Amino acid sequence: MERFEIDKVIKPELPNVDIEEFERLNAAISRLMDKNTSIYASQSEFIENASHELQTPLAIFKGMLQTLQQRDDITKGQFEILENINVAACRLGKINKNLLLLSRLESRQFDITQGMTVNAVVEHQLPFFTEQAQARNLVIRYTSQAVLYVSANGVLLEIVINNLFNNAIRHNNREGEINIVVKEDSLCFSNSSGSGPLDEVRLFNRFTKASTSSQGSGLGLAIISRIATLNGWRFSYRFEEKQHFFRVDF
The missing domain is CATH 1.10.287.130 (Signal transduction histidine kinase, dimerisation/phosphotransfer (DHp) domain)
Incomplete structure (x- = not known):
């Protein structure tokens, strides 16, 4: 059983x-x-x-x-x-x-997988989301500490990274910042926020929002969580020094 x-x-x-x-x-x-x-x-x-x-x-x-x-x-x-x-x-x-x-x-x-680097997917999406961030006076800082190789479905990995970008931009302070760090076995997005920590119990549930005024669908983090589970990755959240941290361990 x-x-x-x-x-x-x-x-x-x-x-x-x-x-x-x-x-x-x-x-x-x-x-x-x-x-x-x-x-x-x-x-x-x-x-x-x-x-x-x-x-x-x-x-x-x-x-x-x-x-x-x-x-x-x-x-x-x-x-x-x-x-x-x-x-x-x-x-x-x-x-x-x-x-x-x-x-x-x-x-x-989405069972078909292939070898790729997380760095390449992030760097491919970076110019587009940098324009989105600049419209809200946000600064994006990208740091590649290592080349992160994974075996994954390319469409799903791109969806994970797109949703992390959207989440960091949508739930940020005006004139805030976004930090992206790629390590040997993990990808971390952090963004500034004037509010406190999010509800970790409900955070990855479907239709859960940080606030009722949010224009998001409430499905972005749930999708990341489900993709991570299907691939055996670990998706986690923490709040430190007025920063929201979302990390995927591969």
């Missing part, structure tokens, strides 16, 4: 015994595993199907909003209302995209 994992296809085999009570127990446990595995698979399939079906109407909705905003006969007040709706639609699209990603992670659709 300790080897049973609900997201795995292979179900552990229970030993055959001659004692009637143990046979009944084995049968009950086997039925329980089958039922829970079936429910889990159905839920994953529902999330994936729902996310796929939502993509088309969301795209149409956003397209119609943009068409309305380009009309010459709308007032300034109407334009502001449409812009608020557009922001909400974009956020809904991100949530839908992230839920679909989580569903695919659970069904292990």
Whole structure:
């Protein structure tokens, strides 16, 4: 029973015994595993199907909003209302995209891996996120203390690093700083913050936010945590000297 994992296809085999009570127990446990595995698979399939079906109407909705905003006969007040709706639609699209990603992670659709360096992925994304940071007067400092080689799915590793960048920029002080350090076996992002430590118990749960005013989906850290678990990495958080530290140990 300790080897049973609900997201795995292979179900552990229970030993055959001659004692009637143990046979009944084995049968009950086997039925329980089958039922829970079936429910889990159905839920994953529902999330994936729902996310796929939502993509088309969301795209149409956003397209119609943009068409309305380009009309010459709308007032300034109407334009502001449409812009608020557009922001909400974009956020809904991100949530839908992230839920679909989580569903695919659970069904292990990213099993193909290859050798790469974490340094190369960080350095590839650095120019884009530096521009994003400069818009909020944030300073990014990148330090490569060693070349970190990993065997991973390139798409998932890029998602981890993108989410770490987004998290550090979104939940930072204006005119704050972001420090990125790559070591021989770890990657660490730290960012300044005027608030105190985050709730470590709920931090990596889905739809958990540092504040209700956040424009994020509340799924970024949950996605990093799930990718880390699937790859056997360790994703951790700590708060020191008014700095949030997010670290991935490979």
